[in-house]
């Protein structure tokens with residue numbers, strides 16, 4: 001579809017300017033649709049052609065556009081060519097537009113629309129390891145962990161649909177002094193019964209209690225240190241308690257992740273790398289990279305002048321390793337085990353320096369693949385609260401989203417007959433959370449707002465789901481009418497053409513998303529699609545139209561539904577069929 005037209009335009013440009021046609025593909029883009037039908041479908045950026053050296057970079061850009069536009073032919077595919085501001089606009093034959101877009105709905109397998117694109121084929125494919133979510137055992141699952149979970153899941157889904165081999169990894173905070181506190185605290189405040197009944201809640205309670213206790217109670221602090229050192233020396237009793245904490249935590253999380261539609265191939269964690277971390281320290285030493293600071297800690301000098309003006313601490317003065325030391329070991333281990341071509345870490349932006357230092361040290365150690373490691377940072381969420389107060393567990397947010405959505409559904413007359421309202425409310429509630437989170441630039445902070453995100457109208461996840469459910473029921477009601485053959489001339493209306501024009505951008509949107517790993521492009525594309533579908537739905541009735549008009553319209557709606565559904569799945573949203 002989009003490729004057909006892009007190729008065709010590129011071929012003509014290639015001929016006219018005596019250049020390989022591929023050189024023009026990056027400069028061609030589908031024109032974004034605003035409200036009404038757009039007169040142009042594609043535009044060519046003159047600035048891009050100047051940058052790539054195809055056109056001289058001196059001279060008036062407007063004159064260049066005009067003179068090139070005058071040299072291009074109009075034909076049965078490209079009906080009109082005109083110079084705009086710094087661009088050349090192309091209008092393709094309307095019937096062909098309808099035909100090509102609708103054809104590709106049918107030809108390509110469900111879920112494949114737009115993926116067979118020369119633009120997407122320029123992306124490198126390989127093994128991508130995405131590390132996301134990564135909560136800390138016994139601590140809060142805060143908004144940052146929720147963002148990491150859904151953004152990481154989006155990136156993994158996107159990479160997978162673009163043909164990469166994706167490894168999804170959760171790197172638990174399952175090591176460190178907090179386990180000394182937890183182990184010692186459990187002896188005093190813990191209860192096996194409660195641990196079985198409500199593991200996350202109980203571990204958190206114990207952790208809070210013991211933290212209060214150590215403030216007045218020096219003995220407790222000693223017990224905690226003793227427990228952690230037993231753990232480090234692999235004392236079997238300490239290890240088995242720690243293992244129990246870890247296992248029940250992972251079990252609980254798996255259950256909640258399932259509700260969210262998220263899964264992991266590997267549950268790793270800091271604990272896996274404590275011994276390797278010591279080996280990393282030795283390696284740093286033998287490479288001459290380990291320095292001793294005035295405080296007696298082991299550091300790596302990161303300054304360009306090599307004057308210790310910027311250092312990263314990798315060893316405490318008591319010889320124990322730190323978060324970054326374990327991350328160094330973990331990265332090296334993952335490269336050896338999974339041979340990734342790229343690795344992506346998704347955490348809030350406060351860890352940006354940590355990851356810069358991590359990659360810097362890896363490179364200094366000679367691991368050139370650290371260049372293909374990327375930290376994907378995101379901003380903070382303000383005010384994520386439930387009726388019970390501050391959020392401690394992921395489950396609380398999901399429960400609240402479901403409850404609020406269920407109430408909204410009950411208040412609206414149209415949703416009375418939903419078959420499984422709880423399940424629908426859960427899926428729609430989660431899509432509301434996701435869309436709220438994905439609308440803006442990833443690095444921006446935002447304020448969590450239950451009422452706004454759950455609005456049925458407006459740019460919300462509820463609106464996406466509502467549109468999907470509506471299309472689904474339209475298609476179901478008219479099952480008998482659908483046909484493979486259709487006449488494109490029935491889809492040339494003011495409200496149908498913009499839907500098709502908009503769909504021409506789908507591969508560009510995925511391309512852009514793969515480049516900058518921002519979910520906002522796809523979310524905004526889908527929201528726009530839903531607005532265009534709403535107008536088309538209003539003005540192009542299926543019921544009461546003649547058979548061939550009805551067939552053509554249904555074809556448009558069912559194609560749009562499948563693109564919407566696929567896009568939603570990439571975002572990590574499960575489309576509902578009714579609500």
Ligand code: ARG
Pocket residue numbers: 131134135136171172173327345347
């Ligand atoms: N557990 C950490 C936290 O909650 C996040 C881990 C991020 N990943 C990493 N490889 N350091 O802050």
